[in-house]
Amino acid sequence: MPEQxxxxxLAPLPAEHHDRAATALADLAGPDRAVPAFDRLAGLHFARxxxxxxxxxxxxxRVGPSLLYTADLDGPADAHxxxxxxxxxxxxxxxxxxCTDYPTRPDPASRTAWLRAHRIPEAAFYVxxxxxxxxxxxxxxxxRKGLEAYLDEHRDDLxxxxxxxxxxxxxxxxxxxxxxxxxxxPARRPPLWWRARELAHLLAVPAVLLPLLPVILLALPFVAVxxxxxxxxxxxxxxxxxxxxxERLRAGEDHVAHNPFAAVGFxxxxxxxxxxTRTVLFAISYAVRHVLNRGSLAGVTTIHFARWVYLSxxxxxxxxxxxxxxxxxxxxxxxxxxxxxxxxxxNGLGYPRTILLLWRGARDxxxxxxxxxxxxxLSHVWWSAYEDLTALNARSNAAIRRGLARRTLSxxxxxxxxxxx
Amino acid sequence: xxxxxxxxxxRVDRGARGPAAPAPGPAPRSGRGVDRxxxxxxxxxxxxxxxxxxxxxxxxxxxxxxxxxxxGLLPLVTSMAADHGTRALNVALGHRGLARLxxxxxxxxxxxxxxxxxxxxxxxxxxxxxxxxHAPSTWAWGGPTNPRVDVLLLLYAxxxxxxxxxxxxxxxxxxxxxxxxxxxxxTATLAQRDHLGxxxxxxxxxVAGLHGEGADGDVALGEFLLGYPNAYGTRTxxxxxxxxxxxxxxxxxxxxxxxxxxDLGRNGTYLVARTFALDVxxxxxxxxxxAARTGLPAEQVAAKMxxxxxxxxxxxxxxxxxxxxxxxxxxxxxHRDGDALGLGCPIAAHAxxxxxxxxxxxxxxxxxxxxxxxxxxxxRRGRQYDVLPCDQDAGDGTEADAGRGLxxxxxxxxxxxxxxxxxxxxxxxxxxxxLQDSPDPIAGAHAPDSGVFPLPAEPVRHRLLDxxxxxxxxxxxxxxxxxxxxLHYLASGPxxxxxxx
Ligand code: HEM
Numbered sequence: 065m066p067e068q069x070x071x072x073x074l075a076p077l078p079a080e081h082h083d084r085a086a087t088a089l090a091d092l093a094g095p096d097r098a099v100p101a102f103d104r105l106a107g108l109h110f111a112r113x114x115x116x117x118x119x120x121x122x123x124x125x126r127v128g129p130s131l132l133y134t135a136d137l138d139g140p141a142d143a144h145x146x147x148x149x150x151x152x153x154x155x156x157x158x159x160x161x162x163c164t165d166y167p168t169r170p171d172p173a174s175r176t177a178w179l180r181a182h183r184i185p186e187a188a189f190y191v192x193x194x195x196x197x198x199x200x201x202x203x204x205x206x207x208r209k210g211l212e213a214y215l216d217e218h219r220d221d222l223x224x225x226x227x228x229x230x231x232x233x234x235x236x237x238x239x240x241x242x243x244x245x246x247x248x249x250p251a252r253r254p255p256l257w258w259r260a261r262e263l264a265h266l267l268a269v270p271a272v273l274l275p276l277l278p279v280i281l282l283a284l285p286f287v288a289v290x291x292x293x294x295x296x297x298x299x300x301x302x303x304x305x306x307x308x309x310x311e312r313l314r315a316g317e318d319h320v321a322h323n324p325f326a327a328v329g330f331x332x333x334x335x336x337x338x339x340x341t342r343t344v345l346f347a348i349s350y351a352v353r354h355v356l357n358r359g360s361l362a363g364v365t366t367i368h369f370a371r372w373v374y375l376s377x378x379x380x381x382x383x384x385x386x387x388x389x390x391x392x393x394x395x396x397x398x399x400x401x402x403x404x405x406x407x408x409x410x411n412g413l414g415y416p417r418t419i420l421l422l423w424r425g426a427r428d429x430x431x432x433x434x435x436x437x438x439x440x441x442l443s444h445v446w447w448s449a450y451e452d453l454t455a456l457n458a459r460s461n462a463a464i465r466r467g468l469a470r471r472t473l474s475x476x477x478x479x480x481x482x483x484x485x
Numbered sequence: 486x487x488x489x490x491x492x493x494x495x496r497v498d499r500g501a502r503g504p505a506a507p508a509p510g511p512a513p514r515s516g517r518g519v520d521r522x523x524x525x526x527x528x529x530x531x532x533x534x535x536x537x538x539x540x541x542x543x544x545x546x547x548x549x550x551x552x553x554x555x556x557g558l559l560p561l562v563t564s565m566a567a568d569h570g571t572r573a574l575n576v577a578l579g580h581r582g583l584a585r586l587x588x589x590x591x592x593x594x595x596x597x598x599x600x601x602x603x604x605x606x607x608x609x610x611x612x613x614x615x616x617x618x619h620a621p622s623t624w625a626w627g628g629p630t631n632p633r634v635d636v637l638l639l640l641y642a643x644x645x646x647x648x649x650x651x652x653x654x655x656x657x658x659x660x661x662x663x664x665x666x667x668x669x670x671x672t673a674t675l676a677q678r679d680h681l682g683x684x685x686x687x688x689x690x691x692v693a694g695l696h697g698e699g700a701d702g703d704v705a706l707g708e709f710l711l712g713y714p715n716a717y718g719t720r721t722x723x724x725x726x727x728x729x730x731x732x733x734x735x736x737x738x739x740x741x742x743x744x745x746x747x748d749l750g751r752n753g754t755y756l757v758a759r760t761f762a763l764d765v766x767x768x769x770x771x772x773x774x775x776a777a778r779t780g781l782p783a784e785q786v787a788a789k790m791x792x793x794x795x796x797x798x799x800x801x802x803x804x805x806x807x808x809x810x811x812x813x814x815x816x817x818x819x820h821r822d823g824d825a826l827g828l829g830c831p832i833a834a835h836a837x838x839x840x841x842x843x844x845x846x847x848x849x850x851x852x853x854x855x856x857x858x859x860x861x862x863x864x865r866r867g868r869q870y871d872v873l874p875c876d877q878d879a880g881d882g883t884e885a886d887a888g889r890g891l892x893x894x895x896x897x898x899x900x901x902x903x904x905x906x907x908x909x910x911x912x913x914x915x916x917x918x919x920l921q922d923s924p925d926p927i928a929g930a931h932a933p934d935s936g937v938f939p940l941p942a943e944p945v946r947h948r949l950l951d952x953x954x955x956x957x958x959x960x961x962x963x964x965x966x967x968x969x970x971x972l973h974y975l976a977s978g979p980x981x982x983x984x985x986x
Contacts, residue, residue, distance in 0.1 A: 208921070212948065219945050227944045304722075307598055314608035318909075321916055363847055389612070391901050392910045398717070399857045400847055429717040429902075454916040482944050483826050 066107060066138035066197045067258060070189045071145065072373050073133040073182045077115070081162035082129050085115055088158050089444035093316075100155025102447040105147050107138030107198055110369060110385045112324055113159050113445035121378055122333045122413060131160060133179075134383055136369040138197040145183070149175035159445075187342075187380075188349035190370040194357040195254050196462065198449045204461035205453055207247040211238070211464065211485055227478035235468055250469040251462065266354045290336060291421060298332065301414035305437035313440055320451035322368060322387045324443035327436060329412040330379050338377070340421075341411040345372055348408060359459050363400035366393065368455050372408065380412065381441070387454040394433050402426040412439070460484055508973045511734035512747075519694050519706065519713075522566040523752040523968045527575045527639060528709060528896055529565040529695055531686060531866045535573055535641035536675035537648040538868050540758075540892060542626060542634035542668030543659065545585040548978070550663025551635070552586055555976035557658035558638075564969050565695075571643035572651045576972060577756045577964035579603075582635025586975050588724075592749060595724040599900035600755060600963045605629060612905065614913045614930020619958040625760065625876035626960035632667035637758065637964050639894075645674075668875055668960075670760070670892055672868035679869055680763050680889050681787070681927075684797035688815050688840060690862040704859050711898050712737065712751030716860045721898050723750025735974045752968030754896050756866075757904045760873065760960035761928070762890040768955040775949045779940070786949070789940050790926040792836025804829035818843040820850030827941040832918050835927040838911045839863075845918060861906050866894040876959060890959065900963060926952055 077085055092099060092113065102111050111134070118129045133156075137144045148156065150172040160166045160178075167174035214237050215222070222230050238244035253259075273280075317323050331337055352361070361367050370384035386393050397405050406425035410418040416432050418425035426432045450458070467473065467481035513520075526532065545551035555576070563573040578586070580601055584593055594601070602609060605621035605628060615621060621628035640655060642648035659666060679685040693703035694713070707715030711723040720741050728738070728745040736747035769787065776783035784807070788794045794807035799814045801824040820843045824830055830837050837844065840862065843854045872888045897903035911917055912925035915936060924931040926938045931954065938949040967975065 215945055216948055216950065219947070222945055225944075230944060305598075307602065310598060311602075311606070311608055314612070317608075318612055365846065387916065388910055388914065389906075391906055395857075395860065395902065395906070399860070427717060429715075429719060430722050452915075452922075454919075456919040457916055457921050460919055479944055482946075483941070485946065 067195060067254065068109075068191045068197075068369075069137055069139065069141040069144070070186045070369075070371055071133070071135040071137065071141045072184050072186055072371070073179055074184050074373075074375065075131045075160060075163045075166075075182045077129045077131050077162055078164055079118065079128055082115070082118075085129075085131060085159070085162045086444075088162070089113055089115055092155060092158060093445045096158070099158060100152045100445070100447070102152065102155075103449075104151045105137075105144070108144070108447075109136040109138070109198055109201075109449050110324075111135045111445075111447045112326075112383070112443045114326060114441060114443050116328060116375070116381075116441060119328075119330070119379070122330055123378070127376065127379065130375070131163060132381070133159070134371070136191075136385070138199075141183075142180070145179045146172070146176050149173075149179060184373060184375075187345040187372045187374055188352060190348075190352040190361055190367065190384075191357060192361075192368050192455045193359050193459065193462075196251070196458065200251055201450055201453065201458050201461070203246045204458070204465045205450065207238070207244050207468070208461045208464050208485070210241060210244040211247075211468075215485060227475045227482055228473050231467070231473045231478040231481060235471075238468060247465045247468045250466060262354070269350055288420060291340070292419075294332070294334075294336060295410075295418055295420075298417055299414070300416050300431060301435050301438060303438065304434050310437055313437070313442060316442060316446075318389055320448060321454050321457075322366075322385050322448060322451075323390065323393075324446040325384045325386055325390065325393065326381060326441040326443050327439040328375070328379070328381045328441045329414070329439045331411050332413055333378070337411050341380075341408070344408050344411070348372070348404075359455065361401070362404050364396045365456055365459075366396060366454065382409075383443075385448065387456070390436075394436060398426045398429055398432060414439070508733065508735060508977070509970055512737045512970060519565075519710070520752065522564045523970050524565045524710065525575045525753075525966055525969065526563040526565050526568040526573055527756070527866055527894075527966065528754060528864065530568060532568075532573050532641040533675065535571070535643050537643070537645055538639065538641045538672045538675075539648060539652055540668075540670040540672070541638040541640065541652075541655070541666055542632075542670070543636040543638065544633050544665050544667045545582055545635040545663070546665070547663025548585050548587045550660040551582070552976050552978045553660050554636070554658060554664050555586070555972060558655070559969075559972060559976060561655065562969060562972060571647055573639075573641040574651070574655065575639040575966065577637040577639070577758075577966045578975070579633070579635045579637070579962060579964055581633060583965065583975070585635055587978055588749075588975065589730075592724040592726055595722065596965065597722065597755070597900055599905060600965060604757075604961050604963045609905075613908050615958050615961075616930070619930070621961075624958070624960045625873055626668040626670070627758070627760075627962040628960065631875075631960075632665075634668055634962055636664075637756070637962070671870060671872060671874065672892060673871045675868065678795065679891065680765050681768055681791070683788075683791050683793065683795050684813070686865060686867070687793070687797045687813055688836065689864055690859070692864075702855070704862050708860070708862060708898055708903070709754055709864055709896055710751075711753050712739075712748050715898060716856075723748065723753075725749070731974065733977070735970050735977070737970070749967070749971050749974065751971070753971055754898050754966050755900050755904075756964040756966040757893075757895045757897070757900070758961050758964065759893040759958065760870075760890060761893055762873065762876075762888070762957045762959045764953075764955045764957070765889060767953050771949070771953055771955075775947075779947045779949075781947075786940075789831050789834060790938060790949075792830050792834030792839075800824075800830035800834070802829075818850070818855070820844060820854075825849065828943065831938070831940050833920055833923045833926065833938055835912075835925050838917055838925055839907060839928075841911070841918065861903055861911070862897075863903055863907060864896040866896060868892050868894070873959060890956075896966065924952070926955075928956060 114132045116130045119127045156175055157170050167178055211234055238247045331341055366387040368385040373381050375381055403422040406418045406422050409415050410425050416425050416428040464484050561574045640651055642651045690704040692709050694706040705716045707713040715721050725739045725742045725746040726749055728747055731747045737751045739746040739748040772783045772787040776786045796807050796809045797813040798808045799817050801817050801819055801822050802814050841858055843850050847853050869891055912928050913930045915922050915924050922937050924936045933954045934951045936952040938952055940947040
C-alpha cells in the first residue's frame with residue numbers, strides 16, 4: 065500500500081506567450097486529450113495543468129502569468145517526475161515549450177531536470193484516505209461490480225440462506241473469478257517503517273511545542289487583540305462574480321463524478337497575517353497528516369485531495385478535487401467546516417469578515433460564494449483516474465473488500481456487510 | 486395594507502406614466518411580520534380549493550404596452566391576504582420581460598445569476614440534465630426556438646365555466662399591440678392522484694411566518710421570500726434601488742443596504758416552471774417487469790420508486806402495505822424512525838432524495854442533519870395536464886400517453902441552493918448519498934435504459950436494472966414572482982430619474 069505524494073510544478077510564462085500557452089492547454093483539454101497519456105502513468109490519481117493569469121499584488125507589484133502542473137499520486141514524487149518526463153513528454157512539451165528556460169531539444173533527462181528545478185513545495189496536502197492507491201481503488205470498484213452482478217443473477221438462490229452463508233458463497237465466487245480474486249485478501253497495511261515514521265512525527269511535534277505552551281498561552285490574548293484590530297480594518301469583497309467568467313468556469317464543471325477546484329489570491333499584507341497564515345497551515349498540515357486522513361476533512365467527505373501552495377510569499381493557491389457541484393461543495397464548506405475555512409482563507413484578501421479568525425466569514429453565505437467564484441481559477445486540463453467514482457463510493461467499495469477478505473463473518477456482521485451491496 | 490381594488494379593471498393608455506390601478510399607500514418604514522397583502526397567493530398555497538387552472542405565457546414587445554397590461558391586471562392579482570373567492574391570478578416575470586418593462590440595467594443585474602442567465606443557457610442545461618431529447622431546442626415552450634415568455638400568468642378558478650370567464654377577462658386586458666399571448670398551458674382538473682396514480686403535493690416545508698407564527702424547526706421565511714433572513718440569517722441578494730427611484734414610496738426600505746435604498750425584491754421570490762411529459766405506460770411496464778422478477782407486487786415496486794404509497798402513506802411508517810385509512814403522515818424522519826438502510830423507503834426513491842430529511846451528513850438522524858437538509862427545500866405548486874397544445878412533438882395523439890404530464894412549479898428564494906441543488910445534487914446525481922449509478926427513477930436525468938434502482942431488502946437487496954426515462958422535459962423557465970407593491974412599481978414605469986439611458 066503506497067503513501068500518497070503531491071507534485072507541484074510552477075513555471076513563469078513570458079507575457080507575450082500567454083495566448084499561445086492558452087491555446088496549447090485548450091488543445092490538450094480538447095482534441096489532443098490523449099497526448100499527455102496520463103492514463104499510462106501508474107499510480108496517478110489526478111493531474112492538472114493550468115495557466116495562471118497575471119495579477120497585481122496589494123503592494124503594487126506586477127506578477128506575470130505562469131503555468132502550473134499538479135499531480136496527486138502514489139509513491140515518491142521524484143519517480144513521478146521521471147515517469148512524466150518520459151511517458152508524457154509530448155504533452156509536457158506542448159504545455160511548457162513557451163516557458164523561456166524549457167529545454168529546446170527536450171528528452172526525458174532534460175525534462176526531468178527542468179521539472180525538478182521548477183518543483184515547489186506544498187504548504188499542506190490533504191489526502192482523503194492515506195494509503196489507498198489508484199490500483200486499489202480500481203480493483204475494489206471492479207470487485208463491487210462483480211459482486212453486484214453475481215447478486216443480480218443469483219439472488220433467488222441466496223435469500224433463504226443465513227447471511228453468513230451468503231458471505232461465504234460470495235467469497236467462493238470471488239475466488240473463482242480472476243477479476244475479483246483480489247477481494248478475498250485484505251488491502252496491504254502500510255509498511256512498518258512508514259508507520260514508525262508517522263508515529264514519530266505525531267509525537268515529535270507536540271513534544272517540541274509543549275515546552276513553549278506557557279509562552280503560547282501568555283501570548284494568546286495579545287494575538288487575539290491584534291487579530292481583532294486587523295479584522296476590523298479588513299475590507300471584504302463586495303463585487304459579484306462576472307457572469308461571463310462564471311460561464312467559462314461552469315463549462316469546465318460537472319462532466320464526471322468530481323470536479324477540479326482552484327482558487328488563487330493574495331494574502332492580506334503585513335507580517336501579522338503572514339505569520340498567522342504560516343501557523344494555520346502548519347496546524348492544517350499536522351491535522352491532515354495524523355487525524356483527518358480517513359475519509360473526512362472535518363466532516364466533508366467529498367474531497368479526494370486538496371493542497372495549499374505558496375506561489376510567492378504573498379500569493380497562494382488552493383487546489384482540490386471534490387465530488388458533486390461547486391454549489392454543493394460550497395454548501396458543505398459553510399454547513400460543516402466554516403470555522404476551518406475561515407481559519408485559513410480569511411487571511412486572503414477580500415474574504416468575508418471574520419470574528420476572531422473562526423467565526424462568521426463563510427457563514428455569510430452569499431459573500432462567501434461570490435468570493436470563491438471571483439477568486440476561482442480555471443483548471444484548463446484536468447485528468448482523473450476514476451471519473452465515475454466519488455470518494456464515498458471508493459470508501460464503501462473498500463469496506464466491501466474488507467468484509468469479503470474476512471474468512472468468516474457472524475450473521476450480524478454479514479447482514480451489515482450485505483447492506484453495503 | 487391591502488391594495489385597493491377598483492370595481493372594474495380599466496384599460497390604460499399606452500405610455501401612461503404613474504400607477505394605473507389605485508396604488509397602495511406608502512410602504513410602512515418598518516414592519517416585522519409579513520405583509521400578506523404584498524405576497525402573491527401562490528407562495529402561500531397551491532389554491533387547492535380552485536381545481537381549474539390555466540397558465541398563459543405572454544411576450545412583451547413594447548414596454549409601455551407591457552406596463553399597461555400589468556396595470557390592468559393589478560386589481561385582479563390575488564395576494565395571500567385575499568386568497569379566498571372563486572378566482573385567482575398571479576403574475577410572474579422573466580428577466581428579459583423585466584428589461585422590456587423598463588427596469589434599469591443596474592437593477593436587472595442584481596437578480597441572481599441563475600435568473601439573469603435563464604434556464605436555457607448551455608451550462609445550465611447540462612447541469613439540470615436538459616440534454617439530448619430534453620434539450621431546450623426541442624421544447625414546446627420556453628426554449629430558444631420558441632417565442633419568449635416575458636410574463637407568465639397563473640389563472641385559477643373554482644369551475645370550468647368560471648375559468649373561462651376569468652381567462653376572457655384577463656385576455657381583454659392584453660393590449661392589442663405590443664403584447665402577445667404566445668403560450669397557453671391548460672391543466673387537468675385537480676385530482677386526488679397524479680397521472681402515475683400517486684397522491685402528490687403532500688409534503689411541503691412549514692415556513693416560519695407564512696404558516697402560523699413560526700415554530701421551532703420551521704424553515705426560515707427568507708428561503709421562500711426575498712427581503713427576509715434566510716436559513717443563514719442573512720438576506721439573499723435581490724434588486725435594491727436607490728430610494729430616489731421610488732418617490733411614491735411604493736416599496737419597502739431595504740434594511741441591509743449601505744445607502745438609503747428600497748427593496749424591489751421584498752415579498753417576491755423566484756418561480757421555477759418545468760413542463761414534464763410523463764410516459765405512464767413505460768412507468769407501469771417497468772414496475773410490472775420488475776414485479777415479475779422480484780416477486781413483489783407491482784404497486785409496491787412503483788411505490789418504492791416514488792417513495793410513498795399511492796395514497797400517500799409513508800413507506801417508512803408502513804413498509805409493507807398502503808394504508809388508506811391512516812392519515813397521511815409527514816412528520817416522520819428516515820433515520821430517527823428506523824429506516825436508515827431504506828428497507829421501507831429506498832434511499833434512491835424520488836421523495837426520499839427530493840427531501841432526505843435526516844438522512845445525510847452531518848450525523849444522520851440528528852437535528853443538525855435536518856437543519857442542513859432544510860437549506861434545500863421547495864414549495865411545490867405544480868398542476869397536471871392532459872394536453873400540451875403547443876407541443877409539435879407529442880405524437881399523433883393515438884397512443885395513450887400523447888401529451889400527458891406535469892407542469893412542475895416551485896417557489897424558492899435561491900435558485901442555486903434550492904431548486905438547482907435539488908435537481909442536480911439530489912435527483913440527477915447517480916452517487917447521491919453514497920449510491921452508485923442510481924439517478925432518481927422518476928425525475929432524475931440519465932441516459933435511457935441505464936442506471937439502476939437499488940431496492941434494499943434483507944438479507945440481499947433487489948436491483949431494478951435498465952431504468953427507462955419516464956419523464957421528458959418539454960419546457961420551462963425561471964421567473965420572478967414580485968410582491969404586489971413591486972408589481973405596482975413595475976406597472977408605473979420608469980420615472981425620469983430611473984430611466985435606462
Ligand atoms: C414528472 C415529474 C415528477 C413527479 C411525477 C413527481 C411526483 C412526486 C410524488 C408522487 C411525490 C410524493 C408525494 C409528496 O410528498 O408530495 C413527490 C414528492 C416530492 N417531489 Fe416530486 N415529482 C416529479 C418531479 C419533481 C422534481 C423535478 C422535483 C424537484 C426538483 C420534485 C421535488 C419533490 C419534492 C421536494 C417532494 C417532497 C418530498 C418530501 O418532502 O418528502 N419532484 N413527487
